[in-house]
Amino acid sequence: MKQKKIIVIGSSNTDMVVKTSNFPKPGETVLGGEFLMNPGGKGANQAVAAARLGANVSFVGRVGNDLFGKEAVAHLQEEGIDVTHIEYDAKLSSGIALITVDQKAENTIVVASGANNALHVDDYSKLDALIDADAIVLMQLEIPLETVRQMAQYAKSRGALVVLNPAPAAELAADILQFVDIITPNEHEISTLTQTEVTDAETAGKAASLLAAKGPAIVLVTMGSKGVLLFQENNQHAFAAEKIVAVDTTAAGDVFNGAFVAFLSKGYSLHQAIALANHAAGISVTRNGAQSSAPFLHELSIDF
Template sequence: MPAKIVVIGSLNMDLVTRAPRLPRAGETLIGESFATVSGGKGANQAVASARLGAQVSMVGCVGSDAYGEQLRGALLAEQIDCQAVTAVEGSSGVALIVVDDNSQNAIVIVAGANGLLTPEVLASFDAVLQAADVIVCQLEVPMQTVGYALKRGRELGKTVILNPAPATGPLPAEWYSAIDYLIPNESEVSALSGVPVDSLESAERAASQLMAVGAGKVIITLGAQGSLFAHGQSFEHFPAPKVKAVDTTAAGDTFVGGFAAALAAGKSEADAIRFGQVAAALSVTRAGAQPSIPLLSDVQAFAAS
């Protein structure tokens, strides 16, 4: 049986515009295209884990609007268990995304129904958590819910992964003991550690700062520079596969989902990181969030080429 992964987090409808560049404050640009695409960090990571070989359950909230039905339907189409995706009154979460000609993006998120994923809602699906091998969380749902999920995951003896996105400052100190793998990107690790990250050397300093306050194993995703795996006194750099980027949206989510799927399937940490990096590299060669996430067969073919 495939490894079981439970993703606790957000489901958003992404409203994606492409423009020559990102707008400056007060500026109006003429866009090149517009699309609505199922997204949200939680849902993206669930889809990535499912496409990359895992058996996945999603825990989250959607609104009573048309977006809610579409978001749930997109997960069901990936054979993701949605018994813990709860419909609540009001609007679903949305993300307003602008992608420029250099494939960089700027994103504004409105939580909507994601803000109603409370610890009480999560507790009502404890059987789903108990059935998991790996629990994956992010920060697009209420912080108290994330804290509850991390603590409960540790109580149940599960492998716990936190992708601290979006991060605006340090994490609660008591969280670190419940996290097996902390996976931030450059901007997130800068916010968490207070160390500006723009190189491998500064990434090592930031990881050291996080481990000094209680973090165990830290994987910093560095875009085209690959990733840095920090644990104990060791630092290991994994260069990124070379590809031509079209859209970086959901690349980090694809890495997290791929890493989780590979780790849950029994791969070593290093092999799981490499697997996640190939999946993320393939995702940036395609537009959109969930539409860009590759299949297991795509990753296997790329690795064999």
């Protein structure tokens, strides 16, 4: 079976991470511990996660014409990702994310999007050779919603499979969701999308039903230690999370999404791709960093 191409359209940031025992309250200063600076951004994270699992990945994005942007592009190249569709912005800086991680491995993130906010595709003919029926297009919401809508519609018209990770949480109009084949919110994001509170598999299933009615044929709700819920054709299936000791959950969702499309591209079944993505995400939270936490193919136990 021919392996499908993966085209990740999304953000690239530089993550600046500080570890702390507790998050500061408003107006409070706390002394943190270790400081790390890593390549990040949901789009770039997902591209790296997929590439490390042997997928054929191209990245479509925008960075500033600065040191952060040049280093981000160089890093993606080192990971074996096609970067020919990344543009440099002459005016805006590259995206930056300020991240704090507490002793429970939970995190808070503030993003200055920079050039990511200027990611627009004015000439679709440049992507005609890239996006076709042999492609899986993966997007997130750290780029303009109008770009997400236009690219979802374009990819769908070209016969590609459209996967949307609706993160960070935002309300989405039907003119986006109607072009999405698979949507992968976490419990907080699906709560925003459906205006319902999601706390467990039962409430996740009800919310997934509401979301599927707006367009996506498949809804995957990622719930961290509570596992993953698949909703498809009015049926649902729960995948348990692996029992692990988390160190840093910063990019767990990104690793899940990148791994999920990677295994779909290789011809694995939907259930197999979800199980393997769950496994990859579990490995990632035992490590520090975003892209650096994504596992390689040889680190996964594949028994299908």
